[in-house]
Amino acid sequence: MAAAEKPTKEKLLSTLDDIEVLSRELIEMLALSRTQKLPQPGEDTEQILELLVQRDKEFQELMQTAVEQGRVHQEMQALEKEVEKRDSDIQQLQKQLKEAEHILATAVYQAKEKLKSIDKARKGSISSEEIIKYAHRISASNAVCAPLNWVPGDPRRPYPTDLEMRSGILGNMSNMSTNGVNGHLPGDALAAGRLPDILTPQYPWQSADVSMGILPPHHGNDFGLEPPGHNKENEDDVEAMSTDSSSSSSDSD
Amino acid sequence: MAGVMETEEQARHRFQLELEFVQCLANPNYLNFLAQRGYLREKPFVNYLKYLLYWKEPEYAKFLKYPHCLHMLELLQYEHFRKELVNAQCAKFIDEQQILHWQHYSRKRTRLQQALVEQQQQQPQAPSHGNTTSK
Numbered sequence: 001m002a003a004a005e006k007p008t009k010e011k012l013l014s015t016l017d018d019i020e021v022l023s024r025e026l027i028e029m030l031a032l033s034r035t036q037k038l039p040q041p042g043e044d045t046e047q048i049l050e051l052l053v054q055r056d057k058e059f060q061e062l063m064q065t066a067v068e069q070g071r072v073h074q075e076m077q078a079l080e081k082e083v084e085k086r087d088s089d090i091q092q093l094q095k096q097l098k099e100a101e102h103i104l105a106t107a108v109y110q111a112k113e114k115l116k117s118i119d120k121a122r123k124g125s126i127s128s129e130e131i132i133k134y135a136h137r138i139s140a141s142n143a144v145c146a147p148l149n150w151v152p153g154d155p156r157r158p159y160p161t162d163l164e165m166r167s168g169i170l171g172n173m174s175n176m177s178t179n180g181v182n183g184h185l186p187g188d189a190l191a192a193g194r195l196p197d198i199l200t201p202q203y204p205w206q207s208a209d210v211s212m213g214i215l216p217p218h219h220g221n222d223f224g225l226e227p228p229g230h231n232k233e234n235e236d237d238v239e240a241m242s243t244d245s246s247s248s249s250s251d252s253d
Numbered sequence: 254m255a256g257v258m259e260t261e262e263q264a265r266h267r268f269q270l271e272l273e274f275v276q277c278l279a280n281p282n283y284l285n286f287l288a289q290r291g292y293l294r295e296k297p298f299v300n301y302l303k304y305l306l307y308w309k310e311p312e313y314a315k316f317l318k319y320p321h322c323l324h325m326l327e328l329l330q331y332e333h334f335r336k337e338l339v340n341a342q343c344a345k346f347i348d349e350q351q352i353l354h355w356q357h358y359s360r361k362r363t364r365l366q367q368a369l370v371e372q373q374q375q376q377p378q379a380p381s382h383g384n385t386t387s388k
Contacts, residue, residue, distance in 0.1 A: 170273045
């Protein structure tokens with residue numbers, strides 16, 4: 001198209017200029033021929049007239065083109081507006097999508113955390129009955145809560161007292177001759193070897209314990225042993241014996 | 254040394270020993286005793302204390318009669334605590350605090366009982382109080 005070479009506006013303006021020049025010349029010639037009263041050779045005037053007509057035609061054509069271009073331009077603008085609208089729609093959808101993704105991600109994360117905590121709770125679950133039994137055991141012996149009639153001077157304590165310690169297995173170890181025990185305390189043979197020196201034996205308790213028939217499972221390196229509750233009874237019996245002796249000692253005090 | 258297989262008998266026996274020993278750790282005087290004789294400075298002993306932490310598992314903890322020992326065991330893992338235990342005042346302080354804590358629930362219970370008794374004493378006067386407050 002012609003417009004690709006030169007903008008229509010310029011062309012229009014140049015054509016207008018041409019027309020202006022030509023018409024001025026024509027008018028000057030006519031004016032000159034009037035004043036000079038000479039019959040002008042009609043060629044010039046004809047030429048100019050022809051050129052004028054030509055230019056006028058060009059001008060009309062260019063106007064048509066301009067109108068056409070204007071219409072096209074309007075269409076373009078309308079389409080651009082559409083495009084803008086669609087663009088903003090897409091952006092909004094994008095925002096909403098991002099929000100939704102964020103919310104879902106949070107929800108998934110929290111759900112995972114919840115599952116983790118459920119697993120954890122399940123792993124550590126203990127029957128309430130067992131817990132209550134244990135609570136009874138440690139409260140009944142006044143190990144965690146002082147007896148209501150406790151006064152300073154009462155020998156009872158929240159930990160095993162000297163007497164209790166001596167009455168136990170540890171206290172009686174120097175009475176025994178089992179070598180196996182000394183060799184098998186993991187990581188510290190010293191503690192096994194020295195403990196009998198610390199505690200002097202008073203009550204020969206050991207034989208009674210073993211004859212109770214405890215059968216713990218044996219783990220090789222782990223040393224994890226799980227004997228039944230008989231051991232607790234041993235501790236209770238130790239307690240019973242020592243409270244007897246302690247009450248007698250407090251009498252003597 | 255540690256790799257020797259022990260018989261069931263020995264395992265049972267060791268269990269009882271360790272049960273008794275770990276509970277003895279609840280006694281701050283005993284801890285002071287151990288500290289003053291330098292046991293708490295020996296690396297094998299410290300390793301043994303770390304090994305004893307298995308008593309915290311519920312399947313073992315249920316055999317403990319004196320649960321204070323678990324807290325002491327946890328504290329004993331720290332070198333600073335082991336060093337401090339050499340002082341007799343430290344042990345005495347721990348002992349006093351332990352006993353006071355031990356009495357906490359009985360004190361709370363007696364306070365609650367007293368409060369209840371006072372409440373009951375006030376109840377006969379409640380109607381008159383109600384009139385005054387409504388005015």
